[in-house]
Amino acid sequence: MTAVELAGITKRFPGVVANHDIHLTVRKGTVHALVGENGAGKSTLMKILYGMQKPDEGTIAVDGEKVAFSSPADAIVRGIGMVHQHFMLADNLTVLENVVLGSEKLYGIGAKARRKIKELSDRYGLGVRPDVLVEELGVAARQRVEILKVLYRGARTLILDEPTAVLVPQEVDALFDNLRELKAEGLSVIFISHKLGEVLSVADEITVIRRGTTVGTAVPAETTPRQLAELMVGSELPTPETAESTVTDRAVLTVDTLRLAAPSGKALLDDISFTIHAGEILGIAGVEGNGQTELVDALIGLRHADSGTIRFLDQDITALPTRKRREQGVGYIPEDRHRHGLLLEAPLWENRILGHVTEKPNSKGVWLDLKNAQQDTRRIVETYDVRTPGIDVTAASLSGGNQQKLIVGREMSHKPRFLIAAHPTRGVDVGAQAAIWDHIREARREGLAVLLISADLDELIGLSDTLRVIYDGKLVADADPATITPEALGSAMTGAASGHLEDEENPETPDGATGSPKSAAPPASPASPESPEDEAR
Numbered sequence: 001m002t003a004v005e006l007a008g009i010t011k012r013f014p015g016v017v018a019n020h021d022i023h024l025t026v027r028k029g030t031v032h033a034l035v036g037e038n039g040a041g042k043s044t045l046m047k048i049l050y051g052m053q054k055p056d057e058g059t060i061a062v063d064g065e066k067v068a069f070s071s072p073a074d075a076i077v078r079g080i081g082m083v084h085q086h087f088m089l090a091d092n093l094t095v096l097e098n099v100v101l102g103s104e105k106l107y108g109i110g111a112k113a114r115r116k117i118k119e120l121s122d123r124y125g126l127g128v129r130p131d132v133l134v135e136e137l138g139v140a141a142r143q144r145v146e147i148l149k150v151l152y153r154g155a156r157t158l159i160l161d162e163p164t165a166v167l168v169p170q171e172v173d174a175l176f177d178n179l180r181e182l183k184a185e186g187l188s189v190i191f192i193s194h195k196l197g198e199v200l201s202v203a204d205e206i207t208v209i210r211r212g213t214t215v216g217t218a219v220p221a222e223t224t225p226r227q228l229a230e231l232m233v234g235s236e237l238p239t240p241e242t243a244e245s246t247v248t249d250r251a252v253l254t255v256d257t258l259r260l261a262a263p264s265g266k267a268l269l270d271d272i273s274f275t276i277h278a279g280e281i282l283g284i285a286g287v288e289g290n291g292q293t294e295l296v297d298a299l300i301g302l303r304h305a306d307s308g309t310i311r312f313l314d315q316d317i318t319a320l321p322t323r324k325r326r327e328q329g330v331g332y333i334p335e336d337r338h339r340h341g342l343l344l345e346a347p348l349w350e351n352r353i354l355g356h357v358t359e360k361p362n363s364k365g366v367w368l369d370l371k372n373a374q375q376d377t378r379r380i381v382e383t384y385d386v387r388t389p390g391i392d393v394t395a396a397s398l399s400g401g402n403q404q405k406l407i408v409g410r411e412m413s414h415k416p417r418f419l420i421a422a423h424p425t426r427g428v429d430v431g432a433q434a435a436i437w438d439h440i441r442e443a444r445r446e447g448l449a450v451l452l453i454s455a456d457l458d459e460l461i462g463l464s465d466t467l468r469v470i471y472d473g474k475l476v477a478d479a480d481p482a483t484i485t486p487e488a489l490g491s492a493m494t495g496a497a498s499g500h501l502e503d504e505e506n507p508e509t510p511d512g513a514t515g516s517p518k519s520a521a522p523p524a525s526p527a528s529p530e531s532p533e534d535e536a537r
């Protein structure tokens with residue numbers, strides 16, 4: 001039985017055909033994955049299915065009946081629900097309030113609504129408690145509330161846009177259990193992800209989109225991550241190179257007993273001390289919300305510490321403003337590219353200048369040098385493979401992964417001595433991810449010091465020379481990236497460990513316990529033949 005059928009979908013934007021004659025059939029009771037490179041057209045297709053955009057051509061059928069949506073409200077009436085990558089819950093409201101908000105007509109706002117929430121939560125194993133405040137929930141719990149919210153509105157087909165990007169391995173397993181419950185009840189899930197190992201483990205069917213059109217389908221049981229990646233790019237992938245340590249004994253960044261408190265007095269960062277040397281990547285592992293944002297803000301100068309010092313090369317920069325830090329060689333890949341990395345409504349070349357107004361090639365003396373800035377934007381677009389019709393389009397019109405490539409290209413172009421990299425490849429496809437790792441590794445060979453924060457534990461383990469775990473604003477543990485497994489690191493991140501983490505085999509998840517020995521092919525890219533997913537197959 002077909003849940004949703006998209007046929008001959010075409011959607012054009014100025015200078016780009018985002019979708020061209022796309023065909024997608026989602027059967028009831030299945031997880032259907034949608035994969036493709038950055039800019040391939042996945043989000044556009046889903047926005048069309050969810051009524052956020054109108055196709056120029058093509059038809060949509062739900063339960064065998066042709067439909068035309070002018071808004072998400074139309075889509076939800078026909079049972080199509082979308083769980084966005086950026087959660088849209090109100091922090092200061094309870095779970096129940098968030099769920100019923102805008103849908104009061106369905107089950108009211110009282111006992112009936114609460115009963116319905118309980119019922120859905122129990123049926124699909126979501127563990128949602130109606131009366132807690134959303135601000136008290138972690139990322140995974142918020143995601144379950146988002147899922148419950150669309151189920152509450154009667155969704156029978158759920159679109160999940162990169163749902164695992166922010167989850168630790170254990171949470172990913174729990175989410176996949178939830179998806180199995182949904183399937184068992186005959187619901188369908190459309191799953192967008194760049195993590196091909198996960199796609200192969202959770203999907204029943206896979207549709208591959210390349211350059212705006214459907215190029216094929218893959219049967220998960222008969223496909224490796226590498227084959228899937230090759231189907232996405234249409235050619236063979238290079239094997240990641242071996243990376244040897246380049247750590248030196250020259251301190252580039254030294255943080256000493258840094259403390260930062262909330263207005264309430266609660267410590268957001270407490271007693272943070274570490275040194276990063278030239279040629280070293282220090283990885284910080286942690287569940288979101290344990291002080292990572294505050295640490296990054298303190299290092300780039302968006303917030304100032306209450307006590308403690310930050311030394312950069314030979315200088316105390318604790319009180320230095322952001323612009324001065326950047327001018328002196330601190331690069332910054334922010335965790336939220338929409339809030340800190342880009343001016344969405346400005347053209348790409350203006351975004352190339354952003355944050356580096358006073359530096360070459362953007363300025364000459366006291367004047368902006370637009371011609372050079374524009375030329376350099378073209379170079380970045382070329383070097384970092386930013387898929388765009390030109391440098392005059394707005395940053396908003398780029399796909400998410402291509403926005404990220406632009407930011408990384410901009411920051412690396414200024415040859416930083418110290419790079420703050422928060423989720424540097426979030427939303428980026430496997431090919432571009434490998435390219436970004438290469439750029440970072442090359443700069444590291446030349447002496448770059450990096451603070452790496454990433455929810456992608458394979459990336460964190462594979463790229464880092466040193467690993468520390470942050471929990472509740474403190475650095476509570478350290479681990480050796482050569483031996484630690486994503487599972488052991490994942491457990492440590494939830495606060496279960498302190499001190500030095502020993503490598504431990506986790507008997508319950510044998511396929512994940514292979515880790516990614518540093519000497520092999522770090523990071524263990526899903527596209528690499530040595531990757532754990534391959535061995536599990």
Ligand SMILES: Nc1ncnc2c1ncn2[C@@H]1O[C@H](COP(=O)(O)OP(=O)(O)OP(=O)(O)O)[C@@H](O)[C@H]1O
Binds near residue numbers: 017042043387396397
């Ligand atoms: N509103 C828009 N205006 C102009 N161009 C757009 C707009 N939305 C998308 N595009 C273009 O359409 C193409 C497909 O983008 P889309 O966001 O669908 O890709 P994607 O497969 O979801 O990529 P990613 O994996 O990076 O999220 C891209 O070239 C993008 O620049």
